[in-house]
Amino acid sequence: MTLNRRDFIAVGAATAASLSAPAVLADGHGKPRVVVIGGGSGGATAARYIAKDSKGAIDVTLVEPSRAYFTCYFSNLYIAGLTELDDISHTYGTLAAKYGINVVHDWAVDVDRASRTVSLAGGSVLPYDKLILSPGIDFVEGAVPGWSVAAQNKMPHAYKAGSQSELLKAQIMAMPQGGRFAMVAPPDPFRCPPGPYERISMVAHVLKQTNPTAKILLVDPKETFSKQALFEEGWERHYSGMIERVGPDFGATNVTVDPEAMTVDIDGSVEAVDVCNVIPAQKAGRIADVAGVTDGNWAPVNAADMSSKADPDVHVLGDAAQQGDMPKSGFAANSQAKVCAMAVRGALTDSKVFPAKFTNTCWSLIAPDDGVKVGATYEATAEKIAKVDGFVSQTGEDAATRKATYEESVGWYAGITADMFN
Numbered sequence: 001m002t003l004n005r006r007d008f009i010a011v012g013a014a015t016a017a018s019l020s021a022p023a024v025l026a027d028g029h030g031k032p033r034v035v036v037i038g039g040g041s042g043g044a045t046a047a048r049y050i051a052k053d054s055k056g057a058i059d060v061t062l063v064e065p066s067r068a069y070f071t072c073y074f075s076n077l078y079i080a081g082l083t084e085l086d087d088i089s090h091t092y093g094t095l096a097a098k099y100g101i102n103v104v105h106d107w108a109v110d111v112d113r114a115s116r117t118v119s120l121a122g123g124s125v126l127p128y129d130k131l132i133l134s135p136g137i138d139f140v141e142g143a144v145p146g147w148s149v150a151a152q153n154k155m156p157h158a159y160k161a162g163s164q165s166e167l168l169k170a171q172i173m174a175m176p177q178g179g180r181f182a183m184v185a186p187p188d189p190f191r192c193p194p195g196p197y198e199r200i201s202m203v204a205h206v207l208k209q210t211n212p213t214a215k216i217l218l219v220d221p222k223e224t225f226s227k228q229a230l231f232e233e234g235w236e237r238h239y240s241g242m243i244e245r246v247g248p249d250f251g252a253t254n255v256t257v258d259p260e261a262m263t264v265d266i267d268g269s270v271e272a273v274d275v276c277n278v279i280p281a282q283k284a285g286r287i288a289d290v291a292g293v294t295d296g297n298w299a300p301v302n303a304a305d306m307s308s309k310a311d312p313d314v315h316v317l318g319d320a321a322q323q324g325d326m327p328k329s330g331f332a333a334n335s336q337a338k339v340c341a342m343a344v345r346g347a348l349t350d351s352k353v354f355p356a357k358f359t360n361t362c363w364s365l366i367a368p369d370d371g372v373k374v375g376a377t378y379e380a381t382a383e384k385i386a387k388v389d390g391f392v393s394q395t396g397e398d399a400a401t402r403k404a405t406y407e408e409s410v411g412w413y414a415g416i417t418a419d420m421f422n
């Protein structure tokens with residue numbers, strides 16, 4: 001299936017995309033060619049590691065429509081006023097200048113696996129020996145009746161960072177005193193399992209400062225959620241009486257929204273709200289489907305090298321991949337990208353490949369200096385990426401521990417963004 005540029009922008013682009021003529025393309029100096037689609041947590045890391053470690057032996061082209069990547073990580077802190085949008089924005093200049101990566105600001109609109117080519121919206125066709133897909137997520141159409149991407153300016157998702165995060169923050173700041181914020185949370189599996197609950201915490205934090213009589217309604221179709229005991233303890237401690245969670249027992253699996261009327265219908269009970277953050281059910285970014293490597297939702301991969309189960313020359317990273325036990329996180333995408341980069345470099349240049357090992361930690365901020373985390377190490381088995389061992393913050397921890405956990409997350413942010421873009 002081929003999509004044109006308008007289709008792509010209409011269906012998925014939450015961040016403003018700047019389209020331009022491609023930069024210099026791989027011109028077949030006899031070098032093997034890798035094309036990476038998506039310059040986020042998985043794609044930027046994979047491109048950087050392949051180019052850096054192959055020392056020019058592999059031509060690497062990175063296709064990404066946006067000139068600036070806004071990390072979703074720390075975007076909730078931006079909404080809370082605890083960081084600036086500029087602090088979560090990153091550009092691709094160093095990847096091009098220092099590692100010789102061909103950074104092409106355009107949309108990939110088609111993949112022909114038979115001829116091993118990628119077509120771009122601007123008309124270019126890129127040949128590849130290995131293709132890496134890390135396109136992140138798109139939303140399942142009709143997942144929340146009444147909501148569509150066309151309604152994202154009324155009821156933002158802010159689940160791709162950038163203009164959506166700015167919009168949600170502006171709407172929260174414009175709420176009337178004593179007004180009501182609602183979130184419609186997604187079903188599993190979705191990007192960043194603690195993300196909605198960190199957002200609830202950060203919205204509560206900012207409202208406590210600016211609008212202390214405001215209320216927060218969390219409509220959640222899941223029985224349980226990530227770090228639930230930690231979040232609920234924190235909400236009671238910092239924001240007592242402010243947050244109401246409606247779970248599946250009270251109709252949260254039967255939710256409709258009306259963006260014009262600004263209402264949420266929970267199993268027949270219609271609630272008027274001032275801001276409504278709808279985070280719909282998710283699936284792999286559309287280009288993975290176009291490439292024919294998904295099961296309709298996610299792209300099954302082999303854990304040892306993140307290669308697609310449909311094609312050994314296509315690798316899928318990050319949120320789009322169906323890999324096993326790892327959560328869909330930036331840390332996980334970065335970890336998978338390094339495994340994939342080593343395997344791709346090994347296949348194309350005969351360099352040594354070590355057994356795959358993966359790690360992940362998801363930090364969340366409940367209130368300033370009150371950070372919690374959950375994490376694990378993983379290995380590749382024949383079936384999946386399998387969890388080896390894990391850890392999680394405990395309820396009742398002292399303030400010094402929580403502050404140290406938050407500071408750890410700040411160090412992690414500096415480290416992972418350098419690992420992607422520097």
Ligand SMILES: Cc1cc2nc3c(=O)[nH]c(=O)nc-3n(C[C@H](O)[C@H](O)[C@H](O)COP(=O)(O)OP(=O)(O)OC[C@H]3O[C@@H](n4cnc5c(N)ncnc54)[C@H](O)[C@@H]3O)c2cc1C
Nearest residue numbers: 038040041042072073108135136192318319328329330331
């Ligand atoms: C609110 C929130 C908080 C989060 N907090 C954390 C956290 O604290 N820690 C953590 O580890 N993770 C966190 N995450 C999750 C993390 O952001 C994602 O899991 C991670 O970014 C996934 O990486 P990815 O490479 O799969 O996708 P992305 O990083 O989203 O990158 C995908 C890229 O592909 C591009 N793209 C898509 N389609 C095409 C196409 N057709 N052609 C060219 N390019 C294309 C997009 O423009 C995008 O830049 C959070 C997420 C959210 C929403």
